[in-house]
Amino acid sequence: MNIVKDIGLYSLLMYRVFVKPDRGRMFWKQLPKELEKLGLASLPIVIIISIFIGAIMTIQTKLNTENPLLPTYSTGLVTRDTLLLEFSSTIMCLILAGKVGSNIASEIGTMRITEQIDAIEIMGINSANYLILPKITAFVLMMPFLVIFSMAIGLTGGYLVGAFSDIITTADYLLGIQYAFIPYYVFYSVVKSLVFAFLISSVAAYYGYNAYGGALDVGKASTNAVVNSSILILFFNLLVTNLMLN
Amino acid sequence: MIEVSHLFKSFDGEQVLKDISAVFETGKCNMIIGQSGSGKTVLMKSIIGLHRVDSGKIEYDSRNLPDMRMRDIRRLRREVGMLFQGSALFDSMTVMENVMYPLEMFSSSTRLEMENRAKFCLDRVNLNEHSYHLFPSEISGGMQKRVAIARAIALNPKYLFCDEPNSGLDPKTSLIIDQLIYEITHEFNITTIINSHDMNSVIEMGENIIFINNGIMAWSGTNKDIYLADNEDLNDFVFASELYKQVKKINQ
Numbered sequence: 397m398n399i400v401k402d403i404g405l406y407s408l409l410m411y412r413v414f415v416k417p418d419r420g421r422m423f424w425k426q427l428p429k430e431l432e433k434l435g436l437a438s439l440p441i442v443i444i445i446s447i448f449i450g451a452i453m454t455i456q457t458k459l460n461t462e463n464p465l466l467p468t469y470s471t472g473l474v475t476r477d478t479l480l481l482e483f484s485s486t487i488m489c490l491i492l493a494g495k496v497g498s499n500i501a502s503e504i505g506t507m508r509i510t511e512q513i514d515a516i517e518i519m520g521i522n523s524a525n526y527l528i529l530p531k532i533t534a535f536v537l538m539m540p541f542l543v544i545f546s547m548a549i550g551l552t553g554g555y556l557v558g559a560f561s562d563i564i565t566t567a568d569y570l571l572g573i574q575y576a577f578i579p580y581y582v583f584y585s586v587v588k589s590l591v592f593a594f595l596i597s598s599v600a601a602y603y604g605y606n607a608y609g610g611a612l613d614v615g616k617a618s619t620n621a622v623v624n625s626s627i628l629i630l631f632f633n634l635l636v637t638n639l640m641l642n
Numbered sequence: 643m644i645e646v647s648h649l650f651k652s653f654d655g656e657q658v659l660k661d662i663s664a665v666f667e668t669g670k671c672n673m674i675i676g677q678s679g680s681g682k683t684v685l686m687k688s689i690i691g692l693h694r695v696d697s698g699k700i701e702y703d704s705r706n707l708p709d710m711r712m713r714d715i716r717r718l719r720r721e722v723g724m725l726f727q728g729s730a731l732f733d734s735m736t737v738m739e740n741v742m743y744p745l746e747m748f749s750s751s752t753r754l755e756m757e758n759r760a761k762f763c764l765d766r767v768n769l770n771e772h773s774y775h776l777f778p779s780e781i782s783g784g785m786q787k788r789v790a791i792a793r794a795i796a797l798n799p800k801y802l803f804c805d806e807p808n809s810g811l812d813p814k815t816s817l818i819i820d821q822l823i824y825e826i827t828h829e830f831n832i833t834t835i836i837n838s839h840d841m842n843s844v845i846e847m848g849e850n851i852i853f854i855n856n857g858i859m860a861w862s863g864t865n866k867d868i869y870l871a872d873n874e875d876l877n878d879f880v881f882a883s884e885l886y887k888q889v890k891k892i893n894q
Contacts, residue, residue: 418747419746419747419748421746422746422747507733510728510730510733511726511727511728511730512730512731512732512733514724514726514730515724515726515730515732517692517719518692518719518722518723518724519719519720519722519743519747519748519797520715520716520717520718520719520720520722520748521716521747522716
């Protein structure tokens, strides 16, 4: 029953979020701040994780496919497709669900328990629209760039393995990442990331907005936001993959 | 003027407000007093519309809040200022930005005019220019209350609500905040409703007091009447301390 209640409350909240802002000027003032906070501030973690995962994936693929029948470029090819299809969109979004989701839920949750949201409502402002719409818009706008950036950095990580070790030659790696490239995979990944970005930001906002009590409840809201958005990411990953790749 | 009549409110079947009727007059400090858990915060939040009442009327100068659509409630709220117990200032904004916020949302004035209005409000609550660019976390509790008052009056409200305005303040600062609320109420002819259990505030500025006990309006009167009241619950609440017992004796 809680799931039904949550879906109902989430839908009602989204209904309040997606309306014309009370003051467009204030929305445009908030948007760059959110782009910076949710998008640009996520770049360091995207870079660190992508470069290491790209490198590790290259090493593991090479070590696990030591077969003379397989072409030498296969390591680069597998690394590229794994990064494009799953890592840079799904796994990166699961990681960002932790960073961005907890950030949104705790920020809005703290505003709720310190009566800042009540203060906005008392002024006659649609607090859901004012607080949540810029966050969702900013994160959905930034996510494709983060995903494409992650792909590029991940592939660079693999290249560095070739450049600084003798596990694979850079020539083989570069041939592999260019071989039989399907641009549609990038499109598919970007579409998935847009769905995930919406889920992360809106689910986190929902839990933050409905936080009541004290610091403990903000912590709970933050945890719920991360756990539930992660589950939804996995579910929608299956759904979108079936729709777009099947 | 705000008039509430036959107000009922319950949570999960438990009746919290039982048939409350009261008139909150314009240009006066109207106080809601009562013990913790008596229902005074629920009453205030119901009057503002943060809680939907089960039945009864809440009339803002003859406009009945429970009958209004959300759009009309929002319009009405632009005539309302509120001072929250914890000040509820926006952490991410400076003092100046906090006061500018309602103006930016609703005023059609130029930036300069808005800044001048914000400066006037901050000046009115005796905050100097040095504090304008500080964040709420960088100023004292008393200063936060003053900023919250400045923000509440920025749009020239007709109605001002104060929830425990002295909570967490020392007696001297409490007195300053009380005086400020009293002066602003009379200067701008605002209908002010103060929710408090601070007896100094009640005696200081209670021009119209209603006493809530277990969700029932048990007594109403002024700060002068309170010494002579024969309501047992009210006397238990007001004259709980030895000091006020002595004050009552002297007054009688």
